[in-house]
Amino acid sequence: KNEVEQSPQNLTAQEGEFITINCSYSVGISALHWLQQHPGGGIVSLFMLSSGKKKHGRLIATINIQEKHSSLHITASHPRDSAVYICAVTSNFGNEKLTFGTGTRLTIIP
Amino acid sequence: DAGITQSPRHKVTETGTPVTLRCHQTENHRYMYWYRQDPGHGLRLIHYSYGVKDTDKGEVSDGYSVSRSKTEDFLLTLESATSSQTSVYFCAISKRGSSYEQYFGPGTRLTVT
Numbered sequence: 001k002n003e004v005e006q007s008p009q010n011l012t013a014q015e016g017e018f019i020t021i022n023c024s025y026s027v028g029i030s031a032l033h034w035l036q037q038h039p040g041g042g043i044v045s046l047f048m049l050s051s052g053k054k055k056h057g058r059l060i061a062t063i064n065i066q067e068k069h070s071s072l073h074i075t076a077s078h079p080r081d082s083a084v085y086i087c088a089v090t091s092n093f094g095n096e097k098l099t100f101g102t103g104t105r106l107t108i109i110p
Numbered sequence: 111d112a113g114i115t116q117s118p119r120h121k122v123t124e125t126g127t128p129v130t131l132r133c134h135q136t137e138n139h140r141y142m143y144w145y146r147q148d149p150g151h152g153l154r155l156i157h158y159s160y161g162v163k164d165t166d167k168g169e170v171s172d173g174y175s176v177s178r179s180k181t182e183d184f185l186l187t188l189e190s191a192t193s194s195q196t197s198v199y200f201c202a203i204s205k206r207g208s209s210y211e212q213y214f215g216p217g218t219r220l221t222v223t
Contacts, residue, residue: 031209043200043214050209086152090208096141096160097168098208100152 003027006087006101014109019074021104023087026068033098034061034072035086043086046072079108113137114215116201122221129188131218133201135181141204142184143212144168144176146197153200159184160207191222 005024013019023032034046047054047061049070054061058077063070074081087101113136123129133142144156145168155168157176165176173195175187188195201215 033212035214041198041217043202043217045211045213048209048211088153096143096158096166096208097155098143098153098212100154102150102152 002101003099004087004089004101006085006104008104009102010105010107012107012109013077015078017077017108019077019081019106019108021072021085021087021106023070023072023101024068025070025087025089025099027089027099028092029065029068029089030092031090032063032070033088033090034070035088037084037086037103039083046085074106077108079110082106082108114201114203114213116199116215116218118218119216120219122223123191124223125192126190129191129220129222131186131199131201131220133184133186133215135184135203137203137205137213138181139203139205139213140181141207142178143202143204143208144174144184144186145200145202146170146195147200147217148197156186156199188220191220193222196220196222 007022031050037043058075060073084103086103088098115134117132143158145153147153154170159165159178177185199218202212204212
């Protein structure tokens with residue numbers, strides 16, 4: 001079992017829909033990261049959180065430390081949101097290892 | 111955007127040849143990382159650096175070495191490239207380590223034939 005599991009692996013939705021991507025992890029963590037990778041490869045950090053909730057524009061990230069679960073929500077989705085969304089965690093063992101999920105491929109249809 | 115460049119951006123090389131990839135930053139961040147990205151595996155840490163001449167191994171370090179002689183440059187060397195090292199390689203930087211935001215370079219696509 002991977003330390004970081006994302007669901008769904010693929011998601012297709014209509015423009016305007018509310019999107020939820022889930023991330024579950026099995027280790028104690030000091031931080032959880034959400035990243036975005038557009039076709040063509042560039043990776044951008046969206047959020048880094050260790051508790052609670054963060055919001056940036058139409059994107060919201062939440063984390064539940066007790067349940068070892070995080071969600072990334074996109075409100076009023078747009079075709080430009082089409083990308084791969086990657087969850088990653090930093091364990092609390094004090095090393096520098098980031099463990100990544102395999103990503104969720106999101107496609108928003110106009 | 112964080113000032114991170116990678117060179118080369120694309121490279122095709124033959125099995126058994128040495129290859130060096132360069133990551134250059136203009137942000138003066140302490141931490142630098144090399145990852146590889148492969149279908150079905152996601153991103154995996156190869157090596158990282160926490161300062162000049164200070165480096166450590168990640169989870170897939172076999173066959174790779176690194177050097178950091180200046181704050182701004184982090185080199186990844188494949189001493190004798192193998193086809194299993196065909197991948198996309200990303201460099202990342204962070205001001206304070208992996209519990210803080212990471213900024214990624216544009217990636218290098220390496221093909222070993």
